[in-house]
Amino acid sequence: MKAGFLGLIGLPNSGKSTLVNALVGEKVSIVTAKPQTTRQNVLGILNVPNAQIIFVDTPGEVKAQDGINKYLQQEFEKSLDESDALIAILNMDAPNSDSLQRILDMVKDSKKPWLPLITKTDLPQSFRLIKLQEMVEAAGKPFITANYNRSTESLREDMLAEFIKILPESPAPLYDPELYTTQTMREMTQEVVREKCFEALRDEVPYGLAVDIRKYEENEQPTIHIHADLILNKESHKPMVVGSRGQRIKHIGTMARKDLEKILGRPVFLQLFVKVKKNWTKNSLTMKELGYVLDL
Ligand SMILES: Nc1nc2c(ncn2[C@@H]2O[C@H](COP(=O)(O)OP(=O)(O)OP(=O)(O)O)[C@@H](O)[C@H]2O)c(=O)[nH]1
Ligand SMILES: [Mg+2]
Incomplete structure (x- = not known):
């Protein structure tokens, strides 16, 4: 094969x-x-x-x-x-x-x-x-x-x-044929929330935003409880992410929850929080905490 x-x-x-x-x-x-x-x-x-x-x-x-x-x-x-x-x-x-x-x-x-x-x-x-x-x-x-x-x-x-x-010969598949990705559910959740932020936000705001999944609890059947932090690199981005009377973050949460329920096949309770980590996009240590590890 x-x-x-x-x-x-x-x-x-x-x-x-x-x-x-x-x-x-x-x-x-x-x-x-x-x-x-x-x-x-x-x-x-x-x-x-x-x-x-x-x-x-x-x-x-x-x-x-x-x-x-x-x-x-x-x-x-x-x-x-x-x-x-x-x-x-x-x-x-x-x-x-x-x-x-x-x-x-x-x-x-x-x-x-x-x-x-x-x-x-x-x-x-x-x-x-x-x-x-x-x-x-x-x-x-x-x-x-x-x-x-x-x-x-x-x-x-x-x-x-x-x-x-153009692929090489191989004696066997390299991954379990049951898998369609190597990402964990937690990583997929992080990306889906980031997708909704990217869609809802403009200018430089999405480029300075990362998602940190703080809690992902599957034990309480059937609902999956997820807490995600939206990490911003500037204080001034906060009102744009939250929106007037919290409308924007609510919209981001709803869109993400709908997609996640489709992917996970279970009800999802998703809570989003906003945090500022000033200039994280330029700080290799904070980037590392968020999963973006720069090689030396
Ligand atoms: N018209 C048209 N738009 C497309 C097509 N394929 C993708 N797009 C659109 O192009 C945009 C970028 O698509 P992505 O799949 O995110 O492109 P990408 O190369 O992964 O982008 P990055 O991850 O940002 O590098 C989205 O708005 C897509 O809907 C296509 O065949 N036709
Ligand atoms: Mg892409």
């Missing part, structure tokens, strides 16, 4: 997490309209006859000297270095074709087996599609496209067949 790690390498907001969720058929990774939604590499595991594809959903390419963005860069580089094979995600709405060429070059330079995949082909930038087709042909690769409005079973199977070709 074939089994291995398939890293998705692309720009921020290029549709990587959407693709993983669609192919795995579960909500593995959070998705929002904002760039830099994914902060940490997330594994989405798909079992098909004679193959186990382990998608590595990764933050988009980012360059930074320090802080939370350095962490994103580190995760991106890890996925590039540690995956067995790579998919270059080329999104139709990229700011320019140079940035996509950079993604292609990075993936080619890795010397790993790779494939290009063009995302968001439902968008009207047809000039970009022609240019991308040329880039893909010049690299001697098949022309594979994805868009979230058109995912018929045969397209999906053709795409997966191409992916399996």
